[in-house]
Amino acid sequence: MGAGKTTAIRSISDSEPVSTEMPISEDVEGEKTHTTVALDYSSIELETGELLHVYGVPGQAYLDFMWPMVADGAMGIVVLVNAERADRLASTEHLLRRFGELAPQACFAVGVTRTDLTDAFTLPEFRDALLARGYRIPVLRVDARQPLQVDFLIKALLSYQYGRSLTPPG
Template identity: 40%
Template sequence: MSTYKILFTGPVGAGKTTAITSISDIEPFQTEESATDDVSKMKDNTTVAMDYGLIKLEDGERIHLYGTPGQERFDFMWEILSDGAIGLIILMNNLEPDPLQTLEKYLDAFSGHIDASGIALGVTRMETGEGPSIDDYHAVLSGRQITAPVMEVDPRVSNDVIRLTESLLYSLDPGL
């Protein structure tokens, strides 16, 4: 039986915890605590260490899902959690003040991991029509010579998250 690891990352409020919860075959493990800083203006709780979920495939293989905390003060967990991951899913909140600049920060922070594996980019909160377009996100990746799937995702909708996860897996192994 093979096991794989996929890492979900992105800023606070992008939907990492929700995405993992929506596709996990087990009750996810979450390390959420009450938000006490500026994050409390956005939401009541925030991830402080990690989220964990699991996908059980029909052939017995398993995909472990890890989510990073979004706050940069917990960025020491990013490297710890990325160890051994076959791929990275970056979720971006399109309603952030400057989501493209935030994406650049995550691409910098995970550059070594991106070079060694693959990524997929999911953009959340696009329903208002405000913020950058999918093409704008593609342009940021293209400017760094990164080829990756980019799509609009609602992390509450399991089919959206499954489609994003499958796009990552297909980009890693087109023969799947």
């Protein structure tokens, strides 16, 4: 919660995304007043003219019934994590494991948001901790409000997908 999924989708969408944001009944994240209760959806036209369908689903366990629906057939999954959360490593690993089960064919990337708001986070340590747990995936710092940064994260994911699909000559 509060990682910027809705903001990231809005920042790169070609049109207004479908969103299921609702007001939060109590202030749980400082300035956060709304949360996604089902999913966000949009499509983005790639340079090749193909449409990339983008879904944002909440990470809370009580909303995990949405996860299989969007993971089915996914070629790639971006996990956005809020650097301010004390449980950022455990929650990221949980989401990577769970979505890995739901979409074993998918490639993964992690985008870490809100890094400018905490001194308790360093990207190399976080990346190394994921690597030590067996996750050899792109892990990037990203400002969800900045279209170029979100676009770069998606391109890193797509590049990883492309590189994984190559077979060595032989």
